[in-house]
Amino acid sequence: MKKAVGGIKIIVFVALVLVLFVGVTVKTANKTYNERVAAESFDTLDSYKMQEYCHENAEAVMDALKSGKADKLEALMVKATGVDSVIDFANWKDADFKNAVSMGSGSLTVNPDKKGRMDVSERFFVDVGSKKYMLFIETQTSRWGRTNDGVSAVGVTTFAHFDATDYAWNGEDDGESALAGKLLWKR
DSSP, X not given: OHHHXXXXXXXXXXXXXXXXXXXXXXXXXXXXXXXXXXXXXXXSOOHHHHHHHHHHHHHHHHHHHHHTOHHHHHHHBSSOOSHHHHHHHSOGGGBOGGGOEEEEEEOSSSSOOTTSOEEEEEEEEEEETTEEEEEEEEEEXXXXXXXXXXXXXXXXXXXXXXXXXXXXXXXXXXXXXXXXEOOGGGO
């Protein structure tokens, strides 16, 4: 009986030492990571990563629109305001996203802000039934393009309105369009 109690005490002691060791290791790793992130500075944008994030987010937005569910689009957004207006703008279930034509992606700002955040956006021509729409998807990146923060804005308008602006529409809610989120490039 004394051997069994002694064995249990040893197992409990070893488990406590192991928990203490793991806890100290995790705390030290987190502290080191946070110190390195706070001390990092960048002088160049990671434009390759920004383009990659833009493409990934555009596909996710199109999938969310195709589902017709506002909560799927909200989950992708940095700030999910106005999502219902974008969902209700067209019958997205009939959209031909597989044949959507991109105008290319890029940033509408010159440099990242003080926090290292920068936009990268892409515009798409999308057919929904017999009508053509313009879809604007803006991705927010941080750490000079190295981190994908999510979709900052999704704008939609008709092709006729887009054409009337001489292709200068960049997601703004101008009365003939809908906007979800907040445009980072308009800061």
